[in-house]
Amino acid sequence: MREALIVWGGWSGHEPEQGAHIVAKMLREHDFKVYIENTTEAFADPAIADMSLIVPIVTMSKIEKEEVENLTAAVRGGVGLAGYHGCMCDAFRDSVDYQFMCGGQWVAHPGNIIDYRVDVAKPDDPIMQGISSFPYRSEQYYMHVDPANEVLATTTFSGEHAPWTKGVVMPVVWKRRHGEGRVFYSSLGHVTAEFGVPEMKTILERGMLWAAR
Numbered sequence: 129m130r131e132a133l134i135v136w137g138g139w140s141g142h143e144p145e146q147g148a149h150i151v152a153k154m155l156r157e158h159d160f161k162v163y164i165e166n167t168t169e170a171f172a173d174p175a176i177a178d179m180s181l182i183v184p185i186v187t188m189s190k191i192e193k194e195e196v197e198n199l200t201a202a203v204r205g206g207v208g209l210a211g212y213h214g215c216m217c218d219a220f221r222d223s224v225d226y227q228f229m230c231g232g233q234w235v236a237h238p239g240n241i242i243d244y245r246v247d248v249a250k251p252d253d254p255i256m257q258g259i260s261s262f263p264y265r266s267e268q269y270y271m272h273v274d275p276a277n278e279v280l281a282t283t284t285f286s287g288e289h290a291p292w293t294k295g296v297v298m299p300v301v302w303k304r305r306h307g308e309g310r311v312f313y314s315s316l317g318h319v320t321a322e323f324g325v326p327e328m329k330t331i332l333e334r335g336m337l338w339a340a341r
Contacts, residue, residue, distance in 0.1 A: 204307025
């Protein structure tokens, strides 16, 4: 049986505890044994090197040197990493090692909660198969991203809320490698009500399964 570790915490506005239980249910439906922790100390446990998948659901917060070293080593060794929105890519802002692994970092969401469009960039990828471009209402994440990411979906900024961003095409969903590990990220999912959007839930679910070894 594959095993997954979910670690939740940080800013409560992203509803991390609720998100952890939704994600755990999704993984259990695929026969994962799921462990849920609410402290970054879990990342320092040498046993995480034997996991199939790690899902961080932590916004901002701090990660200690030994925690991030053990986490990144586990992923380089083959453990999958997957997550969504600020719960993965607005975590541990002062840890460049963590950001290097994830492939991106949130920097802004002009206009806060707005209507925008998610455009599928790779419709033939198994994660995106059968999903067409779709309208979405949430924070439209402006991110600093690694050019090595394999981008699966994008969004285009209108410039309405930050004129200098007009026409910028920004990755929304990507996958990548970090050593032997697979890394998946989707910027959708500001609050857990967004799991009710079929495209958001399906993309994350498929992405987690892709990342898990």
